[in-house]
Amino acid sequence: MKIALFFLFLFQFCVVSAQDAISDSDMDSLDQLISDLLESSKKEQKQEKKQEKQAVQPQKNEKTKKQEVKPAKVKGKKLIVIDPGHGGKDPGTISGKLYEKDIVLKLAKKIEKLSKNYKNIEVRLTRDKDVFLALEERAVIANKMGGDLFISLHANSFPKDRNIGGMEIYHLDNTRDEYANKLARVENKISENASLLGTILVDMDISYYVGDSLDYAKEIGSGLKKDLKKYGVKLRGYEKGALFYVLVGARMPSLLFEIGYITNKTEKDLLQKDEYLESIAKSLLDSVSASKVK
Template identity: 40%
Template sequence: MPRIIFSILLVLLLLSLGAIESRSDDSNTSSGPIDYSQSTNGQLYEQAKFYYNQLLTNQSLQKSRESWLKGTRNFRRLFLLNPKDELAPSCLFMLGRMYRQMYENFKLGLDLDEALGNFNELIRLFPGHRLEDDAHLAIGLIYLNQKQAPQKAANSFETIVTRFPEGDMRSVAADKLKLLSKEYDIALPKILIGDAQSDELNTIFPAKHWSSQDYSRIVVMAAAPITYNETIVDQKDKQRRLFYIDFKNSYIEPQFRTRTSVKTGLLKQIRTSQFSADTVRFEIDVESIDSYKIFSLPEPFRVVIDIRGKKEITPILTKKSELPTPKLDIPPPSVPLVKSTRQIEKQKPVTVVSIIREKQKRVFPQESSVPKKSISSKKPISPQAISLAQQLGLGVKKIVLDPGHGGKDPGAMANNMLEKDIVLKIAKELKPVLQKELGCEVVLTRQSDVFLPLEERTAIANTQEADLFISLHINAHPSTTVRGTETYFLNFSTNADAMRVAAMENATSTHQMSDLEDILSDIMKTSKIDESSRLAQNVHNAILSGIDQKIFGEVKNLGVKQAPFYVLIGADMPAILLEIAFLSNEDDARNLQDPKFVASLTKEITSGIRSYMQINTASLDIQK
């Protein structure tokens, strides 16, 4: 009861003051007195707005703080007379606006507090009103521009984008949040981080990197396909170079905006930043750049940057001489060399290939009937067929074995067996055999049941400066009658079954595989296609001819094939992928569990590599 009496007395007091002020101001304004007893709420509001507009246009009124206070009292009286009227929220909003402008004019902190108080009162008393998001925006702008409180400003803007997704203030609030994220490392709300549609930003994750003295691979993962561009800048001392890659319409969380130093190798430093409100920049500092490649891989979408530094080349021949045809113990197998019909142009600015997953019926052809090839043919080598490795007299000193899949990726599954377990076992048994028989250093990409992305496996081989890269896999097929061995090297393919296997190993679709042609066209320029095809043929033939088929049954020859396997992309050395057998076939599965078969398999793989080494890296007796 006392509160009601107090409210009535306050209203009467304000009315009496209004009458006095109206009389005293008649001579100073053209608005005339505001008669609160005879006017409707709408008329009173329009009169208050009229006086406010006079303040904005009349310079003499603008300079008088008392004139501004009179304007605020006009809206306050109307609100107190009708606190539940439809115009009440507008009165509070106008009060907040006027006090904010008074602060701009007179720089009194109490005016700013009054502005915040009125905007907050609107939000508290009229939730869901059309002006609520405007009030939140006004509060955010005060905290951002006048109070210098960016986190409080972000809280207000976040309320707008989350609670008023269809409101007219959303785009303004979203832009402010992006700016705050860039300038103050304030995390964006999840609603603004999506799949690069509309004003949502695509999430960028921290870069992974691998580096050796003259090679670096950097991989950046994104939540969805995204566009990017790169720039190379010389440092002031011209000793090192900066490589910028900018991801458009993107965002990286504040905790990942860091500078990572790399102490050894070609790569020196990676700096990650929110370069602009909608651009993430990776600044890559390298010792030198001789060439680079950028390509993207799908599911999850990631961008791979391969940078190769400048090498100091020491001439091998000190005087002019001719290279004789080497005498080889074992003649080469009949290997069809790959002829590329594509013209590789000079490197162009890279644009992303946005690959969208598409469900597509896969074609599973019948069993291949490729005839077995013999390695016993005695064809002489022509001088033109001598490989570059032969000419340079290079040896195979290091081999990287890659047991496919691992961890969360089981690979093929059939007959109560997992591909990831079988290939790891084979790799561990193959390693000591290679070391003993060939005198090579052997490195495994994984020693245990851990997950490795495909691009990391190639990076390991490159940073290890391996001479050969062999990825071990077990095949699978919907038909349980399909069995046999097939060997792959990196290239394009129109063979449906080869594309099926590549899609399975790449964990993607055959449709996406066909989309890779543009990406691969430039990469193939530097890949070891001819050397890889020779290695594949030698190892494949050794397995076919060496496995005792009387004991283990027929080892069906499915041939040496080419396909765009992600794990082979960017390899600096001859690289092949072995599909040893079919886990889906009971006979093949039984052999894979037989220690004698595994021992025989490791022996024949070693034999095939030895044949390749003898043919392609024979020591030369250079005639002087």
């Protein structure tokens, strides 16, 4: 597998090297990105072997047919593609009977429903039911729809310390931040396609969107901080970047939004309340609607 990956890399690298338009700084950041990706890919493979025995089998009735994705851009409106993380055989993080895949889907649907109140916003979802989508498919769907902003929704967990809680917003970056990289490895766990490496090499312009992604993160983050103050939920950070596979390949500003810790009692309770999810949805839509990012 590693050898195959290496040759894929080598082949893609040769193809890319042949193009004249790539600057040295592009190549440097690309090298960094690739080495980070290969490193986390190696660790994931070890991890996967360990977990193979416990792997959850796909449900028999799970749909494998891919639905056709159509462009969804409406003139004069900003198209937000909301990606409820995980789904189907991949439950995400679990606490008791609460599954990450279910909470984020519920929130996504609320965002979609509430968006009808905003004249300048259109919302589409990458999945609207409990189905499995590979990480790399998600950005592809957003690209096909012609999104202006891609937001992947997740929930966090930290069983070792149930006092830990709060929200986090990340954008795609090859930061060296230890925590962010560790989290990225957790969220990147299920990826069934090595062609992602090719995607990165073809998508030389991911850094082009980093500035806008960070601006959106700041606007949404400071909005949530203000709007959710009454619930006592912390904003742990919204200016961090990390190498999240799900964001790689999105040709638009993209964010990964960790909506809270389901291992934290207060947040677990809140995340099961419609009113709380609606507050998150409204705050997010208010920020995007008023955003300075074009």
